Amino acid sequence: MSLLACLTFMIAASAYDETFNAGCSAYGEGDYGSAIERFEQLAGESIVNPIVFFNLGNAYYRNGSLGPAIANYERALQLDPNFGAARENLTTAVKETKHRLAPPAPPEWKQSLLFWHYGLSQRATYTWAALSWLALWIALSIRQWRPLRFTRGVAVVAGILAVAFGASAWEKAHPVELAVANAETVPVHYGTSENETVRFELSEGDRVIVDKRATGWARVVTAEGERGWAQDKHLAFVGPPYERPAGLEPVAAQRTEP
Secondary structure, three states: OOOOOOOOOOOOOHHHHHHHHHHHHHHHOOOHHHHHHHHHHHHHOOOOOHHHHHHHHHHHHHOOOHHHHHHHHHHHHHHOOOOHHHHHHHHHHHOOOOOOOOOOOOOHHHHHHOOOHHHOOHHHHHHHHHHHHHHHHHHHHHHHHOOOHHHHHHHHHHHHHHHHHHHHHHHHHOOOOEEEEOOOEEEEEOOOOOOOOEEEEEEOOOEEEEEEEEOOEEEEEOOOOOEEEEEHHHEEEOOOOOOOOOOOOOOOOOOOOO
């Protein structure tokens, strides 16, 4: 399966337009290192847009950095779960990993209660949450002013929707922290020291949940439930916050069309 190409979008500020267009131009010319710099600049300036992360993932992929590529496709899908191009490119990238592991899934109880939530974008969730709360307070205000029969039912429905979308919005704002191995081999230790016994190893592109942090270290959990400590510098964190991977060395070789 081929990798879908760089996408464009409109940003309100002209300075951001210039940086974004420079990134797309560099990508089109095969200068993936420069494209990475431009899209990382946008991410560093809090341009939280799935297309920016999608293009950044493409640039990292072409530049030979599979871990950060997968992390940025995950970022794009975190913001817009229906972003088909990002999902297709993520599938392409994961097929190149050694283990081809699925990402760790949310707890079953959460999947059952919020099954509808995973297909909504962050923006849609926030919008519906705000509208539901607004409708609830309008219905309660009307009922207080003039207690018509239908206002009680409207208030009950609006209240249920407000709670549901409020919970969904909170989940969108506080996602499970996901990280991706961005070195060929990432040792996972029993404790926060390189002298600790290695419990297992991750391969480049493997996705894990981060459930605890210590200085320079992250405790990671795999989809199979294995747990241990890995050094931050060997991981690309999906976020938020959206940070550039630490300790990532430039790669001279560039990927060709898969």
